[in-house]
Amino acid sequence: MANQDTGRRLSASGAQAAAGTIASAQGDGVAGRSGAGATGRVAPPQPAEGEVVTGPTARVSEGGPVAADQRPRRRLTTRLGRLLVDNGLISEEDLEAALEDQVESGERLGHYLVERDLVQESDLIRLLSDQYGVPAADIEELQVLSSLLELVPAEMARRYLLVPVQVDDKVLEVAMVDPTDVVAMDDLKFATGLRIQPMVASERAVTAAIERIYGAQDDSQISQMMDDLTNELNAPGELEIVDTDENIDLESLSQASGEAPVIKLVNLILTDALRRGASDIHIEPYEKRLRVRYRIDGVLYEIMDPPKSMQNALASRIKIMSQLDISERRRPQDGRIKLRVQLEGRLRELDLRVSSLPTIWGEKIVMRLLDPEGLMLDMTKLGFEPWSLQRFKEAIVKPFGIVLVTGPTGSGKTNTLYSAMGNINEPSTNIMTAEDPVEFNLVGINQVQVREEIGLTFAAALRSFLRQDPDIILVGEIRDHETAEIAVKAALTGHLVLSTLHTNDAPSSINRLVDMGLEPFLIASSIQLIQAQRLVRRVCTKCRESSPAGKEALIDIGFSPEDAENITVYQPVGCNECNNSGYKGRAGLFEVMPVSESIREMILNRAPTSELRAQARAEGMITLRESGLAKIWQGITTVDEVLRETVA
Ligand SMILES: [Zn+2]
Numbered sequence: 001m002a003n004q005d006t007g008r009r010l011s012a013s014g015a016q017a018a019a020g021t022i023a024s025a026q027g028d029g030v031a032g033r034s035g036a037g038a039t040g041r042v043a044p045p046q047p048a049e050g051e052v053v054t055g056p057t058a059r060v061s062e063g064g065p066v067a068a069d070q071r072p073r074r075r076l077t078t079r080l081g082r083l084l085v086d087n088g089l090i091s092e093e094d095l096e097a098a099l100e101d102q103v104e105s106g107e108r109l110g111h112y113l114v115e116r117d118l119v120q121e122s123d124l125i126r127l128l129s130d131q132y133g134v135p136a137a138d139i140e141e142l143q144v145l146s147s148l149l150e151l152v153p154a155e156m157a158r159r160y161l162l163v164p165v166q167v168d169d170k171v172l173e174v175a176m177v178d179p180t181d182v183v184a185m186d187d188l189k190f191a192t193g194l195r196i197q198p199m200v201a202s203e204r205a206v207t208a209a210i211e212r213i214y215g216a217q218d219d220s221q222i223s224q225m226m227d228d229l230t231n232e233l234n235a236p237g238e239l240e241i242v243d244t245d246e247n248i249d250l251e252s253l254s255q256a257s258g259e260a261p262v263i264k265l266v267n268l269i270l271t272d273a274l275r276r277g278a279s280d281i282h283i284e285p286y287e288k289r290l291r292v293r294y295r296i297d298g299v300l301y302e303i304m305d306p307p308k309s310m311q312n313a314l315a316s317r318i319k320i321m322s323q324l325d326i327s328e329r330r331r332p333q334d335g336r337i338k339l340r341v342q343l344e345g346r347l348r349e350l351d352l353r354v355s356s357l358p359t360i361w362g363e364k365i366v367m368r369l370l371d372p373e374g375l376m377l378d379m380t381k382l383g384f385e386p387w388s389l390q391r392f393k394e395a396i397v398k399p400f401g402i403v404l405v406t407g408p409t410g411s412g413k414t415n416t417l418y419s420a421m422g423n424i425n426e427p428s429t430n431i432m433t434a435e436d437p438v439e440f441n442l443v444g445i446n447q448v449q450v451r452e453e454i455g456l457t458f459a460a461a462l463r464s465f466l467r468q469d470p471d472i473i474l475v476g477e478i479r480d481h482e483t484a485e486i487a488v489k490a491a492l493t494g495h496l497v498l499s500t501l502h503t504n505d506a507p508s509s510i511n512r513l514v515d516m517g518l519e520p521f522l523i524a525s526s527i528q529l530i531q532a533q534r535l536v537r538r539v540c541t542k543c544r545e546s547s548p549a550g551k552e553a554l555i556d557i558g559f560s561p562e563d564a565e566n567i568t569v570y571q572p573v574g575c576n577e578c579n580n581s582g583y584k585g586r587a588g589l590f591e592v593m594p595v596s597e598s599i600r601e602m603i604l605n606r607a608p609t610s611e612l613r614a615q616a617r618a619e620g621m622i623t624l625r626e627s628g629l630a631k632i633w634q635g636i637t638t639v640d641e642v643l644r645e646t647v648a
Contacts, residue, residue, distance in 0.1 A: 137175035137199035285362035401528035434461035
């Protein structure tokens with residue numbers, strides 16, 4: 001805990017009180033010690049003496065899978081296999097079977113054969129030593145000087161599966177699983193400034209040595225940090241990972257009973273975030289520090305600075321929980337964790353969407369907490385003004401047409417659409433959604449995850465939907481001409497289409513669609529209603545105080561002189577109830593524009609946005625700003641919040 005530098009930092013007491021509440025069942029199992037024991041197991045290992053790595057690699061969100069590297073590995077695998085056969089260590093048949101099986105398991109060939117007693121470990125090492133002309137390293141009892149450990153960081157040892165043995169006259173002797181890995185040797189040479197003498201050792205021996213040598217180092221640092229953070233971590237509690245769709249390695253499960261400090265820390269972060277009502281957790285590496293921040297009611301708060309040395313263990317632990325490839329650190333990855341958490345006497349189910357992104361100082365991890373309890377499906381509680389709610393409800397029960405929800409990311413569009421679907425979801429309707437991502441599972445609705453990388457775009461999903469006899473279609477977002485065109489086609493052929501756009505307000509959406517290349521007559525005939533929205537934070541009712549806001553200022557933001565005279569305006573203060581932020585929860589501001597006959601006419605005549613807005617207001621539309629003023633009037637939010645989110 002350091003740097004009390006910003007006013008937004010929350011007190012640490014929450015973190016302490018959240019106490020270890022959790023002890024994971026399967027989750028710990030996968031991790032092994034310090035989240036690193038699994039190096040060679042759960043995730044497909046690094047390419048080494050040369051194997052085809054096609055195992056259950058994680059979802060790589062960008063740049064596609066690892067195909068490009070595979071050809072040389074396959075050749076190397078074949079070479080090792082050949083060597084083993086030629087030297088009479090295994091039979092041709094065993095090799096064939098092993099190669100086939102090993103592709104499935106994602107293990108290295110050498111490791112595969114040794115694990116199954118098809119080859120003696122000592123024979124394999126002797127063979128590799130002869131073949132590559134490097135000495136075999138005996139590292140079973142290896143003791144390494146701490147100065148050498150600083151020179152070769154744990155992260156590098158784990159990434160390349162190597163351990164430093166000793167330095168002799170500017171030459172660093174290194175035991176490696178793959179003594180031909182020139183990339184590893186280059187990195188090592190660069191990091192240490194020493195010449196590298198590779199030696200060969202088995203994967204088992206190297207992994208064990210890394211654990212023994214670096215594990216102790218990590219553990220002592222982390223323990224220190226955890227002691228600083230809290231001493232209540234031994235409280236029993238439950239956190240269980242559910243719905244994992246991969247086999248858990250039983251061996252690493254039994255190894256994990258030690259409850260490494262990093263596991264406790266991850267559990268602490270998760271329960272603490274949940275308890276505080278965070279929507280996102282950011283774990284961010286910088287040059288000299290590691291920072292954990294939570295997003296609460298739309299605003300990021302610094303929560304803690306774990307030691308920089310924990311960075312990789314923390315990232316690995318989270319990646320293991322979300323079934324990501326822990327050896328892949330250069331590409332972004334996306335995963336998911338399903339958890340059951342016992343919190344404050346209640347069992348809660350929780351979905352986390354996990355994203356890892358390589359930054360220049362290491363992997364940044366962001367976890368979004370998808371808490372079904374945080375989803376507000378009751379439309380009357382979203383914050384609609386009665387006029388707006390009435391119009392919106394009328395539009396979503398029409399048998400055809402398009403209803404658009406617009407606003408920036410994080411403005412609550414998904415929540416509004418889900419509540420709309422909840423409102424119209426009946427056994428007699430077929431509702432299909434194409435979403436990116438699918439955030440919550442809704443009972444009775446067919447939800448499809450868009451996957452651009454395999455060609456399943458919004459447009460492609462929409463096209464298939466039309467062959468599935470839907471009544472109501474939700475398209476996550478209209479962002480190109482193709483999607484817009486199919487959405488219109490669907491709307492004009494008797495389907496209700498719900499979707500979102502990225503625009504600032506309702507009237508400007510019309511010309512956004514024109515810019516996408518849609519003909520005005522198609523827009524005029526298909527769009528039923530456009531709704532724009534924003535979220536503002538609710539001022540905490542436990543601690544709010546009336547604000548001495550000047551009458552002039554209130555008139556400036558849009559109140560009438562009489563209203564400005566009579567209104568009580570609140571300002572945030574901060575108490576225990578609201579994490580000292582002065583705010584708790586959020587409310588929506590809504591601008592609902594039904595496409596009336598006269599607006600249809602104006603669309604056909606290509607009217608500018610300003611004229612569309614004026615007409616909509618004349619017909620009763622409440623603007624985002626006006627919706628904000630209504631919330632200030634009701635004491636729900638503050639002037640600052642409304643100014644931040646809306647324009648006059
Ligand atoms: Zn408060």
